[in-house]
Amino acid sequence: MPWWFWVLLWIALIALSLLLHVTLGYRLFRKFMATVHDLGDAGKRFSNFAPGGETSDVEAPVNTAEPGSAIFASPEQMRHDYLTAKAFRQEVRRQKRVQRKAERGQPQSLHDIEFR
Missing domain, CATH: 1.20.5 (Single alpha-helices involved in coiled-coils or other helix-helix interfaces)
Incomplete structure (x- = not known):
């Protein structure tokens, strides 16, 4: 070639x-x-949302502490705040669970039924 x-x-x-x-x-x-x-x-599209985060049907605890204030608070006050916030989170989860089961037509758990 x-x-x-x-x-x-x-x-x-x-x-x-x-x-x-x-x-x-x-x-x-x-x-x-x-x-x-x-x-x-x-x-x-997402810039139109409020910067506060998620909103729920349940009222949030009113007495929210400033960041960094736990350093100067008493242990009893911090324990109270922790247990209050924990109970609030549990109640929110319980209400969501009850609502979800009601929407699906599932039977409610005895732990979730309010006896008040």
Whole structure:
């Protein structure tokens, strides 16, 4: 085979390789831009929420302490605050459980029924 055939063959192989890399790069760029666009839409959608976090049907305890105030509080006060918050969280979970079982038509647990 003549020498110019090898030169043409290598030029064609390099050109096809470059074409493949450019095509893959273009597809990757398009997917990246679509992801950035979706991320921007999600940011706009979720920026409308209140910064306070989750809201629930149950009232939160009114006496919320400032961050760092536990250092200067008495152990009895901290124990009381901890037990109060723990009881509040348990009550919220119980109410959600009762509501979920009522929606599904499942029987209620005797522990969840209020005897008041």
